[in-house]
Amino acid sequence: MEQKKKRSIMRGVILAILALAIGYTIYAAVTKDKIELITAGAEAPDFEVVDLNGEKHRLKEYKGQGVLLNFWGTWCEPCEREFPAMERQYESFKKQGVEIIAVNFAQSEFEVSKYVTNMGMTFPVAIDKTKSVFTAYNIGPLPTSIFIKPDGTIDRIITGEMSEVEIIQYLESIKPE
Incomplete structure (x- = not known):
C-alpha cells in the first residue's frame, strides 16, 4: 500500500514537470513570434x-x-x-x-x-x-x-x-x- 502511494506521488510529480515543460515551450514559441524579425533594409533598432x-x-x-x-x-x-x-x-x-x-x-x-x-x-x-x-x-x-x-x-x-x-x-x- 505504501509503495503504491509513493508511486502515485512520483507519477504526479513527473506529470507536473512535463506539463510545465510543455507550457513553457508553448509560451516561448508564442512570444518569440512577437519579436519583430530584423531584415535587410529595415531600420536598425537603437540600443x-x-x-x-x-x-x-x-x-x-x-x-x-x-x-x-x-x-x-x-x-x-x-x-x-x-x-x-x-x-x-x-x-x-x-x-x-x-x-x-x-x-x-x-x-x-x-x-x-x-x-x-x-x-x-x-x-x-x-x-x-x-x-x-x-x-x-x-x-x-x-x-x-x-x-x-x-x-x-x-x-x-x-x-x-x-x-x-x-x-x-x-x-x-x-x-x-
Missing part, C-alpha cells in the same frame, strides 16, 4: 551598451557612419576564427567611417576581458548582461554580424563565420559616401 573600457555606445550616435555589430560568445569557435580578420581591418575602416562593436552574450566581465586581451581585440567590446540587444536583434546562432549603413538601415545579416575577404567586402558596402 546602448557600455564597453569594457566604460565607454557608452549608442547606435543612433553613429548615424552617418557604417557599423558592424558582431554578436559572439567566448565558447564560439567560429567567432574566435573571424576576430583576427576583423581586428586586421578595424583601424583602416575606422578611418573611413566604419565602426565595429562586438556584443558578447551575457558572460562575466572577467571571462570576456581575459578573452579580449588574449585575442588582442582593440575595437569596442560590450557585454549584453540583460540580453536586451540580443533580443532586439532576435539573435540566434553565434556568430551573427549585422552590417548597418550610415543612414541607420540594415545592409545585411550574416549568420556564421565570415572570411576576411567577406569582411572587407561587407565593410566596404557600409562605408559612408
Whole structure:
C-alpha cells in the first residue's frame, strides 16, 4: 500500500514537470513570434551598451557612419576564427567611417576581458548582461554580424563565420559616401 502511494506521488510529480515543460515551450514559441524579425533594409533598432573600457555606445550616435555589430560568445569557435580578420581591418575602416562593436552574450566581465586581451581585440567590446540587444536583434546562432549603413538601415545579416575577404567586402558596402 505504501509503495503504491509513493508511486502515485512520483507519477504526479513527473506529470507536473512535463506539463510545465510543455507550457513553457508553448509560451516561448508564442512570444518569440512577437519579436519583430530584423531584415535587410529595415531600420536598425537603437540600443546602448557600455564597453569594457566604460565607454557608452549608442547606435543612433553613429548615424552617418557604417557599423558592424558582431554578436559572439567566448565558447564560439567560429567567432574566435573571424576576430583576427576583423581586428586586421578595424583601424583602416575606422578611418573611413566604419565602426565595429562586438556584443558578447551575457558572460562575466572577467571571462570576456581575459578573452579580449588574449585575442588582442582593440575595437569596442560590450557585454549584453540583460540580453536586451540580443533580443532586439532576435539573435540566434553565434556568430551573427549585422552590417548597418550610415543612414541607420540594415545592409545585411550574416549568420556564421565570415572570411576576411567577406569582411572587407561587407565593410566596404557600409562605408559612408
